[in-house]
Amino acid sequence: MATNAIPAPIEPENTPPKRRLGEGWMSPLMLAPSVIALIVFIYGFIGMTFWISISNWRKAGPMDLSISDPWWGVYDRLFNDRRFQIGLRNTIIFTVLFLLLAVVVGLLLAILLDRHIFGGSVFRNIFLFPYALSFIVTGVSWRWIFNPESGVNLLFDHLGINWLLAQFGAGPLKPGWLTNPEVIGNLPMPDAVKAQIGIPMALIPVVIAAVWQLSGFAMAMYLAGLGTISTEVREAAQLDGASTWRMYRDIIIPLLKPITVSTLIILGHVSLKIFDLIFAMSGTGPGFATDVPGIYMFEQTFKATRYNLGAAASVVMLIMVSLVIVPYLARTMKDL
Amino acid sequence: MQTFRSRKINRRQFAAGSAVFATVAVMPGIRVAAQDASPAASPATIAILNDGTPESDLEVFSWWTGPGEHDGLVKLYEAFIGLFPDVQITDAAVAGGAGSNAKAALSTRLEGGDPPDSWQSHAGKELQELYQGPGYAEPLTDIWNAMGLDDAIPQGLNDQVTVDGEKYLIPVGVHMGNVLFANKQVATDNGLEWSDTLTSDDFLAMADTLKEAGIPAIALGSKDSFAAVQLFENILMGQLGGDAYNGLWDGSTDWGGDDITAAIETFAKYLDYVNDDHSSLTWDGAMDLVLNGTAFATSMGDWAYGAAVSKEKTDVLAWAAHPDTDGLYVSVMDGFTLPKDAPHPVNAENWLGVVGSAEAQATFAPYKGCIPARTDADTSGLSDYGQWSASQFGSAQVVASIAHGAAAAPGQVLDITDAITSFLVDKDVAALQDALSMAAEDAQ
Numbered sequence: 001m002a003t004n005a006i007p008a009p010i011e012p013e014n015t016p017p018k019r020r021l022g023e024g025w026m027s028p029l030m031l032a033p034s035v036i037a038l039i040v041f042i043y044g045f046i047g048m049t050f051w052i053s054i055s056n057w058r059k060a061g062p063m064d065l066s067i068s069d070p071w072w073g074v075y076d077r078l079f080n081d082r083r084f085q086i087g088l089r090n091t092i093i094f095t096v097l098f099l100l101l102a103v104v105v106g107l108l109l110a111i112l113l114d115r116h117i118f119g120g121s122v123f124r125n126i127f128l129f130p131y132a133l134s135f136i137v138t139g140v141s142w143r144w145i146f147n148p149e150s151g152v153n154l155l156f157d158h159l160g161i162n163w164l165l166a167q168f169g170a171g172p173l174k175p176g177w178l179t180n181p182e183v184i185g186n187l188p189m190p191d192a193v194k195a196q197i198g199i200p201m202a203l204i205p206v207v208i209a210a211v212w213q214l215s216g217f218a219m220a221m222y223l224a225g226l227g228t229i230s231t232e233v234r235e236a237a238q239l240d241g242a243s244t245w246r247m248y249r250d251i252i253i254p255l256l257k258p259i260t261v262s263t264l265i266i267l268g269h270v271s272l273k274i275f276d277l278i279f280a281m282s283g284t285g286p287g288f289a290t291d292v293p294g295i296y297m298f299e300q301t302f303k304a305t306r307y308n309l310g311a312a313a314s315v316v317m318l319i320m321v322s323l324v325i326v327p328y329l330a331r332t333m334k335d336l
Numbered sequence: 337m338q339t340f341r342s343r344k345i346n347r348r349q350f351a352a353g354s355a356v357f358a359t360v361a362v363m364p365g366i367r368v369a370a371q372d373a374s375p376a377a378s379p380a381t382i383a384i385l386n387d388g389t390p391e392s393d394l395e396v397f398s399w400w401t402g403p404g405e406h407d408g409l410v411k412l413y414e415a416f417i418g419l420f421p422d423v424q425i426t427d428a429a430v431a432g433g434a435g436s437n438a439k440a441a442l443s444t445r446l447e448g449g450d451p452p453d454s455w456q457s458h459a460g461k462e463l464q465e466l467y468q469g470p471g472y473a474e475p476l477t478d479i480w481n482a483m484g485l486d487d488a489i490p491q492g493l494n495d496q497v498t499v500d501g502e503k504y505l506i507p508v509g510v511h512m513g514n515v516l517f518a519n520k521q522v523a524t525d526n527g528l529e530w531s532d533t534l535t536s537d538d539f540l541a542m543a544d545t546l547k548e549a550g551i552p553a554i555a556l557g558s559k560d561s562f563a564a565v566q567l568f569e570n571i572l573m574g575q576l577g578g579d580a581y582n583g584l585w586d587g588s589t590d591w592g593g594d595d596i597t598a599a600i601e602t603f604a605k606y607l608d609y610v611n612d613d614h615s616s617l618t619w620d621g622a623m624d625l626v627l628n629g630t631a632f633a634t635s636m637g638d639w640a641y642g643a644a645v646s647k648e649k650t651d652v653l654a655w656a657a658h659p660d661t662d663g664l665y666v667s668v669m670d671g672f673t674l675p676k677d678a679p680h681p682v683n684a685e686n687w688l689g690v691v692g693s694a695e696a697q698a699t700f701a702p703y704k705g706c707i708p709a710r711t712d713a714d715t716s717g718l719s720d721y722g723q724w725s726a727s728q729f730g731s732a733q734v735v736a737s738i739a740h741g742a743a744a745a746p747g748q749v750l751d752i753t754d755a756i757t758s759f760l761v762d763k764d765v766a767a768l769q770d771a772l773s774m775a776a777e778d779a780q
Contacts, residue, residue: 143616
């Protein structure tokens with residue numbers, strides 16, 4: 001390697017910088033390999049995927065990159081597919097419920113630990129531990145927990161809850177969990193929307209499993225945030241006679257806002273492209289109650305060999321995630 | 337590199353995962369189990385098709401990585417090694433997803449112009465759409481004729497490997513897809529009369545009796561949606577009969593017809609008697625319900641018997657063709673292809689000669705839990721159940737399965753599967769029939 005590749009020592013700002021050999025083109029050159037890799041493997045493939053999504057390639061075999069007529073024909077079909085509409089509905093419902101619960105549970109756990117209740121370090125690890133597992137492990141375990149014949153419903157029997165209900169003449173408590181095909185609510189929609197817009201009950205257990213896995217992550221984020229709030233602020237609040245509740249409500253939680261935003265963004269992009277947890281836990285669910293665009297994309301591409309339709313579904317997923325990530329990145333860049 | 341002869345199998349870590357997805361697992365090399373339950377094929381009786389000089393290598397691609405099925409594959413390797421002791425076999429097996437991972441990995445290789453010497457494929461539309469149509473598979477009619485397979489392979493199976501008069505697959509083993517496995521004890525306890533030739537009316541009458549006793553008559557595991565499709569196809573062909581069912585795939589039977597409506601209505605009746613938790617179980621979970629006596633019967637393929645064998649509960653089982661389908665044999669068939677531009681053409685051809693032989697198939701089938709694709713192969717090594725299945729195979733009309741990709745193109749299969757998944761919840765007969773018609777139109 002050429003010796004002139006060693007970066008020049010940093011000069012104090014008030015002395016005029018001396019031009020060294022190659023300084024003008026060295027840094028672009030050093031960046032080139034990763035920029036080229038980025039262009040090819042990220043943006044190149046995104047472009048390729050978009051092209052396939054407007055092409056006629058819907059058969060196994062060599063690529064058919066001729067543009068379909070009209071060019072948006074594949075997207076037209078995609079958005080008219082009832083199953084894809086259901087998938088989009090599920091993604092949105094799942095994301096909202098999951099983010100809400102994960103953040104609330106994470107914040108509560110962080111506050112409890114922050115108050116130095118007995119055994120804090122032990123519980124901190126216990127709460128964070130599920131985050132270390134793979135979604136596949138979580139999915140398989142929770143699938144059995146929420147199986148109506150073998151899982152948590154047996155607990156209702158053994159705890160005597162069903163016996164108690166029987167005493168009052170009520171039927172046993174036996175929710176269908178993952179097998180419940182009901183969709184609660186039905187928002188009025190134009191005719192083009194073939195999916196019933198409401199909350200699919202089978203999605204609730206999946207939300208619980210995801211919250212179980214990732215609220216520990218939210219907790220860790222909040223713990224870090226709580227650590228940065230100085231004791232002076234708390235003491236000042238106490239001197240002014242604020243109750244604990246008011247101190248958290250009006251001072252600490254507002255101060256944690258940047259943490260909340262980061263947590264929502266990170267968890268939000270996980271949930272928008274979720275695939276593995278749902279694939280392992282419930283598959284597409286009864287009547288597609290837990291189907292998501294990721295599974296739809298996988299099945300259209302690799303099972304049905306409709307490469308254009310699968311590519312279109314991935315482009316839609318990319319746009320959804322970009323809607324969350326791009327404003328966040330733009331804001332972070334501005335702060336720099 | 338270790339050779340196969342040292343009783344270890346090589347594998348090549350090919351770059352499959354890169355483009356595909358995280359769950360693709362390239363199987364690590366598996367030690368060949370030293371099982372000698374069945375006699376090894378005597379190599380002397382297998383004819384050598386191509387007497388050219390064998391190349392040094394043979395690479396065979398499959399998704400047979402599980403216990404049993406991999407042992408069966410090893411029996412085929414042993415038969416080949418018996419003839420060509422100096423050839424080193426590379427076992428390129430990809431695990432998972434009932435072959436869907438393997439197919440994704442294989443298509444990457446085929447598109448990249450790097451075919452193995454032979455790969456596993458199902459018959460019918462899967463073979464046609466994925467391999468013959470794109471030009472990856474070569475016609476092997478000469479090999480077929482040299483082995484006289486027209487006499488040994490039933491017509492229904494023969495049709496599934498033929499495109500425009502040329503053969504593209506050497507069948508190795510066949511599973512039966514339309515079997516009703518039932519728990520004998522449940523039948524006895526509830527005073528039911530089991531028969532080998534049940535009709536749907538008989539079965540639904542039994543189901544009523546069982547419903548009063550609180551026992552689901554049909555165990556279904558619809559988490560993997562193929563199981564519901566398989567139940568539907570068995571009901572569909574029971575209603576239509578073999579010829580009209582075959583007509584669905586060449587356009588001579590109309591998906592809008594009254595017979596289809598009747599089949600869907602019967603399907604809806606069956607669904608009144610399924611286990612409540614079907615959407616959280618897979619087919620083997622459903623089979624467990626039957627083995628434990630918590631449900632009466634399940635409509636599944638041969639491989640469900642394999643699940644009973646592994647749990648040592650075969651003695652509780654009774655079996656018959658699915659109601660109304662006696663005389664029909666839904667084949668789920670595996671075979672091997674001849675690739676265009678095989679890297680080792682002489683070995684590739686001789687490999688097909690081995691797997692197409694009655695001797696090799698007879699040793700393969702007991703391990704795989706299927707029956708030999710050749711009706712002239714020895715079936716004495718099979719279980720009681722296997723011998724029953726083989727006898728059905730010899731006498732029944734062989735038809736193709738939707739759920740296993742032989743009857744319809746992959747896109748149509750997914751559309752049918754999606755429509756049935758919706759039907760399990762909404763039970764909207766007209767909507768399912770419309771969706772089935774549209775799926776057929778879209779496949780044109």
